[in-house]
Amino acid sequence: MPKVGMPEIRKPQLIEAAIKAIDKYGFAGATVSVIGKKAGVSPAIINHYFGGKDGLYEATMRSLIREFFEILSKEVTKTKNKSAKSKVMAIVRASFSQSQTHPQVVKAWMGFWASAMHTPSLYRLQNVYSRRLQSSLVCVLREEFDVKKARGIALTVAALIDGMWLRGSLAGGINKQESAEQIQDYLDLVFQDNA
Amino acid sequence: MPKVGMPEIRKPQLIEAAIKAIDKYGFAGATVSVIGKKAGVSPAIINHYFGGKDGLYEATMRSLIREFFEILSKEVTKTKNKSAKSKVMAIVRASFSQSQTHPQVVKAWMGFWASAMHTPSLYRLQNVYSRRLQSSLVCVLREEFDVKKARGIALTVAALIDGMWLRGSLAGGINKQESAEQIQDYLDLVFQDNA
Amino acid sequence: MPKVGMPEIRKPQLIEAAIKAIDKYGFAGATVSVIGKKAGVSPAIINHYFGGKDGLYEATMRSLIREFFEILSKEVTKTKNKSAKSKVMAIVRASFSQSQTHPQVVKAWMGFWASAMHTPSLYRLQNVYSRRLQSSLVCVLREEFDVKKARGIALTVAALIDGMWLRGSLAGGINKQESAEQIQDYLDLVFQDNA
Amino acid sequence: MPKVGMPEIRKPQLIEAAIKAIDKYGFAGATVSVIGKKAGVSPAIINHYFGGKDGLYEATMRSLIREFFEILSKEVTKTKNKSAKSKVMAIVRASFSQSQTHPQVVKAWMGFWASAMHTPSLYRLQNVYSRRLQSSLVCVLREEFDVKKARGIALTVAALIDGMWLRGSLAGGINKQESAEQIQDYLDLVFQDNA
DNA sequence: GATGAATGAGGATTCATTCAT
DNA sequence: TATGAATGAATCCTCATTCAT
Numbered sequence: 001m002p003k004v005g006m007p008e009i010r011k012p013q014l015i016e017a018a019i020k021a022i023d024k025y026g027f028a029g030a031t032v033s034v035i036g037k038k039a040g041v042s043p044a045i046i047n048h049y050f051g052g053k054d055g056l057y058e059a060t061m062r063s064l065i066r067e068f069f070e071i072l073s074k075e076v077t078k079t080k081n082k083s084a085k086s087k088v089m090a091i092v093r094a095s096f097s098q099s100q101t102h103p104q105v106v107k108a109w110m111g112f113w114a115s116a117m118h119t120p121s122l123y124r125l126q127n128v129y130s131r132r133l134q135s136s137l138v139c140v141l142r143e144e145f146d147v148k149k150a151r152g153i154a155l156t157v158a159a160l161i162d163g164m165w166l167r168g169s170l171a172g173g174i175n176k177q178e179s180a181e182q183i184q185d186y187l188d189l190v191f192q193d194n195a
Numbered sequence: 196m197p198k199v200g201m202p203e204i205r206k207p208q209l210i211e212a213a214i215k216a217i218d219k220y221g222f223a224g225a226t227v228s229v230i231g232k233k234a235g236v237s238p239a240i241i242n243h244y245f246g247g248k249d250g251l252y253e254a255t256m257r258s259l260i261r262e263f264f265e266i267l268s269k270e271v272t273k274t275k276n277k278s279a280k281s282k283v284m285a286i287v288r289a290s291f292s293q294s295q296t297h298p299q300v301v302k303a304w305m306g307f308w309a310s311a312m313h314t315p316s317l318y319r320l321q322n323v324y325s326r327r328l329q330s331s332l333v334c335v336l337r338e339e340f341d342v343k344k345a346r347g348i349a350l351t352v353a354a355l356i357d358g359m360w361l362r363g364s365l366a367g368g369i370n371k372q373e374s375a376e377q378i379q380d381y382l383d384l385v386f387q388d389n390a
Numbered sequence: 391m392p393k394v395g396m397p398e399i400r401k402p403q404l405i406e407a408a409i410k411a412i413d414k415y416g417f418a419g420a421t422v423s424v425i426g427k428k429a430g431v432s433p434a435i436i437n438h439y440f441g442g443k444d445g446l447y448e449a450t451m452r453s454l455i456r457e458f459f460e461i462l463s464k465e466v467t468k469t470k471n472k473s474a475k476s477k478v479m480a481i482v483r484a485s486f487s488q489s490q491t492h493p494q495v496v497k498a499w500m501g502f503w504a505s506a507m508h509t510p511s512l513y514r515l516q517n518v519y520s521r522r523l524q525s526s527l528v529c530v531l532r533e534e535f536d537v538k539k540a541r542g543i544a545l546t547v548a549a550l551i552d553g554m555w556l557r558g559s560l561a562g563g564i565n566k567q568e569s570a571e572q573i574q575d576y577l578d579l580v581f582q583d584n585a
Numbered sequence: 586m587p588k589v590g591m592p593e594i595r596k597p598q599l600i601e602a603a604i605k606a607i608d609k610y611g612f613a614g615a616t617v618s619v620i621g622k623k624a625g626v627s628p629a630i631i632n633h634y635f636g637g638k639d640g641l642y643e644a645t646m647r648s649l650i651r652e653f654f655e656i657l658s659k660e661v662t663k664t665k666n667k668s669a670k671s672k673v674m675a676i677v678r679a680s681f682s683q684s685q686t687h688p689q690v691v692k693a694w695m696g697f698w699a700s701a702m703h704t705p706s707l708y709r710l711q712n713v714y715s716r717r718l719q720s721s722l723v724c725v726l727r728e729e730f731d732v733k734k735a736r737g738i739a740l741t742v743a744a745l746i747d748g749m750w751l752r753g754s755l756a757g758g759i760n761k762q763e764s765a766e767q768i769q770d771y772l773d774l775v776f777q778d779n780a
Numbered sequence: 781g782a783t784g785a786a787t788g789a790g791g792a793t794t795c796a797t798t799c800a801t
Numbered sequence: 802t803a804t805g806a807a808t809g810a811a812t813c814c815t816c817a818t819t820c821a822t
Contacts, residue, residue: 113361416702
């Protein structure tokens with residue numbers, strides 16, 4: 001008689017262990033053995049639950065993306081009746097939220113990005129993230145701009161988010177405050193120009 | 196007397212092979228064996244010339260950075276008597292120059308960025324790149340803005356460059372034209388606001 | 391549930407294989423690959439069980455020493471109520487017992503001795519052997535001699551044992567009979583001188 | 586036009602470097618590269634002069650043996666008109682002479698002994714040493730004992746020399762004084778018994 | 781004679797995975 | 802379900818040797 005409900009316990013447990021392992025030993029150093037040890041279980045069950053290391057990585061990235069859009073959706077909802085600019089800033093805030101700027105998470109994202117270039121499954125996931133962020137921004141900006149303009153601004157804001165995020169994480173820690181302010185400055189200019 | 200002048204031939208040859216191998220097989224798949232094969236030499240001479248795989252990687256990243264700043268310097272020189280805005284755009288153009296947006300190079304950069312988080316030597320190199328780009332931008336922007344403002348804009352432009360570059364490369368190819376235009380738009384706003 | 395009790399099977403199995411490999415291919419030729427093959431298992435489990443080649447070597451030397459003192463203890467026990475001279479000869483006999491003069495074992499000892507000079511862990515083990523043999527001899531000799539004399543004789547007997555053993559093994563095989571007789575002659579002189 | 590007389594310079598230079606390298610890095614760590622560096626020349630000339638690493642090792646051991654018997658012969662000559670016992674002690678003294686108990690030399694001897702068991706050329710050399718020491722002792726002892734007795738004592742003295750030497754070197758340094766005294770004690774007993 | 785370049789074979793070790801229990 | 806045992810492939814690296822200069 002098998003224990004029931006174990007997948008729901010083990011899978012998040014292993015995903016968390018994977019993120020912690022990447023944080024501590026880097027993407028290359030995060031072996032199944034290390035991850036298993038971090039999770040306090042045998043490395044063999046990674047295969048059991050995810051069919052292999054790649055499966056775990058895919059699930060981990062998927063989990064990271066899901067979490068990001070959950071935060072984003074929550075922040076945007078809060079600004080339902082506010083201006084378009086406020087809504088864009090809500091998205092920016094979500095991007096620099098606590099859980100997304102945690103070094104652990106940052107290192108994992110970086111690793112996945114680099115891997116995405118050679119791993120089709122991760123590549124697809126990366127595109128999901130990228131397009132969804134873009135469309136979220138366009139959707140909000142359409143309230144004030146025409147499609148073409150909205151797309152351009154969305155592209156710029158998305159690039160700013162990723163760029164700030166990337167530079168920050170490589171510099172030893174993301175300065176959320178400064179990053180957000182800089183993007184705010186840009187938005188002030190853009191919206192003022194449109195008025 | 197031994198063959199002379201080989202280091203000057205072999206080192207660039209192996210660096211190029213490393214970039215090609217990363218391009219083709221990813222950072223993880225770029226083994227010394229593969230790199231050696233790509234260079235048409237025995238994997239053992241990687242140790243001979245670079246003391247090991249890490250040494251080759253460090254030299255490769257160093258070479259990539261050197262090349263970038265050579266292009267940047269050339270572009271900026273061309274705009275010696277032009278406006279500050281033109282000079283900033285020269286830096287942007289350098290960032291999206293042919294050799295830097297080549298998929299090969301992009302993949303190598305990504306791999307190094309991800310590795311930089313856990314490899315001290317690469318981390319240092321990454322910081323060299325980051326700070327030098329930042330200071331190049333600040334230097335030019337000081338012609339028209341006060342220090343504080345110049346720093347803010349430099350940060351934004353640098354983030355835009357890296358962000359565009361990152362998103363583009365993950366999306367399957369960098370659209371140099373569009374990226375540059377978007378940054379141009381931002382600069383137009385900023386300089387106009389300053390006038 | 392995993393297979394249970396394997397360490398108790400594998401460890402002695404690998405130690406025996408190591409001794410056989412050293413016998414057949416010399417200390418330098420006893421690679422993990424060869425040892426694994428001799429044991430009929432994958433070389434990788436040497437790391438699994440001993441953490442590496444060094445660990446296996448240490449365990450092997452430890453096993454050799456343990457076996458020696460087990461025989462020694464057995465032989466000495468047999469002579470409980472006999473004269474001191476008989477007890478010393480029991481120790482000598484133990485040193486030239488079947489299992490210790492087996493060429494296999496001799497070659498392993500030699501290799502460990504040579505390695506002991508540059509491998510701290512083996513060095514310590516070698517000292518354990520050396521001191522324990524010395525103290526066993528002194529202990530027995532104290533029955534008939536004062537401390538100073540006992541120590542001197544113990545030193546001489548220990549040197550005779552190792553020397554006979556060394557010369558014999560290098561000459562193509564230890565002549566247990568002759569070696570024991572020679573030491574007996576020495577003891578006869580020493581005890582007669584003391585009477 | 587080749588430089589003449591180089592072999593006479595290079596060979597001893599490389600042999601000395603080999604002994605130093607074995608001393609410093611152990612028998613296993615004494616690679617041609619290390620030896621070459623110690624000698625201040627390219628590792629390649631080891632092949633040039635000795636036909637390979639094995640050739641160098643053989644020459645080194647031969648040199649060690651030659652040196653030993655030169656000292657022995659000198660010491661024995663000094664005692665030309667003295668008693669047989671004095672002559673035996675001269676041999677003992679030679680064995681514990683400065684150059685032979687130097688840790689450098691000790692480590693090399695040990696390595697060669699261990700290797701001798703699997704390297705025919707070293708095996709032969711080892712036997713040369715062993716037999717020559719034995720016959721030197723027998724020759725001297727025949728002045729006072731019959732052949733059978735002389736052989737037995739020679740065997741014991743030789744074993745004592747090697748044993749003291751071995752135990753001493755493994756214990757961290759040979760105590761020449763104590764070793765010689767112990768053998769002297771033995772000889773006193775033997776000669777007194779014969780009187 | 782002497783060198784650094786270059787190599788191929790082989791070193792220990794690590795890893796993701798599978799399997800019997 | 803979960804495990805430790807076990808493996809084969811692959812890792813980087815080292816080494817003795819050869820070669821062109």
